[in-house]
Amino acid sequence: MNTFPTLLTLWLVAAWxxxxxxxxxxxxxxxxxxxxxxxxxxxxxALFTALVGQGAPLPRVLLAVLGGAWGARLALHLWRRVRGEAEDGRYRALREHWGGHQGKFFAFFQFQAFLVGLFAVPFIAVAANAEGAGGWAVVAVLTWVGSVAGESLADRQLARFRADPANKGKTCREGLWRYSRHPNYFFECVHWFTYVFLAIGSPLAWLAWSGPVVMFLFVRFLSGVPLTEKQALRTRGEEYARYQRDTPMFFPWFPKHSREDA
Structure with a gap:
């Protein structure tokens, strides 16, 4: 498998x-x-790189199954939100900031196409693994199961909270959201270690680290946590500021106060 043509193909398809x-x-x-x-x-x-890769069958099959299932679950969850709710506050803020300029929105969408190629780099490393990852394949599967289960649980807890009209304007502190302000982002970052483990033994194994590292940088410092928290402070003010003081931002830990005291 030639790395550059594969990534170029993925980027061009994503751009369309x-x-x-x-x-x-x-x-x-x-x-x-x-x-x-x-x-x-x-x-x-994930499916495409597993198909065209030249590594051992086991890591390629696991890449196709785990990467494909992760993408399908997350895409379906996000589509349900898009289809059933008003535009996310982060994007409403961008729309207002850009004055609805569609050229800027087009560039934004195309940047996301570039990110598809960027985040496919760990898949390339896995698909080139001729060694088969050995026992690390078990660690990879366990990492995937734990992280996807955690992210799915966080998504369900938040969706259930938001569906209750009595919670309008309030901050979810239920379940995992009691221990982290962004448990979904935390588990999303953990998920990318799946491909680090599957790539062990690959000549391109070092590339797999781009997944968790780049994802953490994006969600913690660029598009995830900062924009979400800025929007939350705009809409919920002191109520969310209190949540910030009481609850860890990213890595789950015990809150400073009980829910009743918050």
Missing amino acids: VMAGGWAWQWRKRNAGIVDALWAAGLGVA
Whole structure:
């Protein structure tokens, strides 16, 4: 498998798909579709790299199954939110900041297409693993199961909280959200270690570290936590500021106060 042509193919396909997503958001005024397309794109990227890779069968099969299932679950979850809710506050803020400029939105969608290629790099490392990962394959599966289960649970807890009209304007402190302000992002980062373990023995194993490292940098410092918290402070003010003081930002730990004291 030639790394550059594979990544170029993934990027070009993602660029076309994101162009369609941009047109959809223009009609619907809902840019949240970009997140669902990003997740779906990476699920397809896992399947494609597993198919064209020249490594041992086991890591390639696990890449296809685990990467494809992760992408499908996340894409479906995000699509349900996009289809059933108003535009996410982060994107509403961008729309206001850009004055609805569709050229900037198009560039934003195309940047997400580039990110599909960037986050497919760990898949390349796994698909080139001729050694088969050995016992690390078991560690990879356990990591995937734990992280996807944790992220799915966090998503369900938040969805259930938001579905209750009595919670409008309030901050979810239930379940995993009591121990981290962003448990979904935490487990998302842990998920990317799956491919680090599957790539052990690959000549490109070092590339797999780009997954958890780049994901952590994005969600912690760029597009995830900062934008989400900024939007939460705009809409919930002191109520969310109190949550910030009481609850760890990223890594789960015990809150400073009980729920009743918060």
